[in-house]
Amino acid sequence: MLAIGLCAILTSAAPAVGQTSTQTSGDTTDKIKSYSVEKKNEAVAYGKKVMSELDVKIKDLEGQISRDKSAAKADAQRQLKELKAKRAETSKKLNELGRATAQSWDATKQGFADAYKDLQQAYDKAVASLKK
Numbered sequence: 001m002l003a004i005g006l007c008a009i010l011t012s013a014a015p016a017v018g019q020t021s022t023q024t025s026g027d028t029t030d031k032i033k034s035y036s037v038e039k040k041n042e043a044v045a046y047g048k049k050v051m052s053e054l055d056v057k058i059k060d061l062e063g064q065i066s067r068d069k070s071a072a073k074a075d076a077q078r079q080l081k082e083l084k085a086k087r088a089e090t091s092k093k094l095n096e097l098g099r100a101t102a103q104s105w106d107a108t109k110q111g112f113a114d115a116y117k118d119l120q121q122a123y124d125k126a127v128a129s130l131k132k
Contacts, residue, residue: 028120029113037105044098047112051087051094057123058083064130072129079126086122090115 028050035043061083065076093112100108 029117032113037102047094047097061126076130079129083122083126086119090119
């Protein structure tokens with residue numbers, strides 16, 4: 001039973017073929033919002049997992065930007081800087097999630113979900129501008 005639940009958590013953050021990362025972001029935020037305070041440790045572990053996956057994508061994006069020779073490189077670097085700031089804010093919200101009390105759980109959980117959604121949208125925007 002644990003293996004089934006763990007498998008569901010591990011596969012839910014990876015986008016399916018034809019699915020955009022924005023769709024995945026919505027799935028991720030919905031999943032975070034579904035955790036009860038009793039499952040706080042699972043919620044934090046899931047949050048760390050999705051953040052780690054996005055960190056890999058951000059690092060790849062950073063490499064692409066550093067190799068970019070187009071006139072849009074300066075804009076891409078600005079967007080990367082904004083993306084990293086959003087990443088730091090989302091990390092802060094994840095830390096708050098780990099320290100949340102039963103009374104603050106719902107608001108803290110919503111705060112992390114919103115920050116993650118903003119981070120994912122910033123990533124999508126940076127990727128889209130690099131492809132132009």
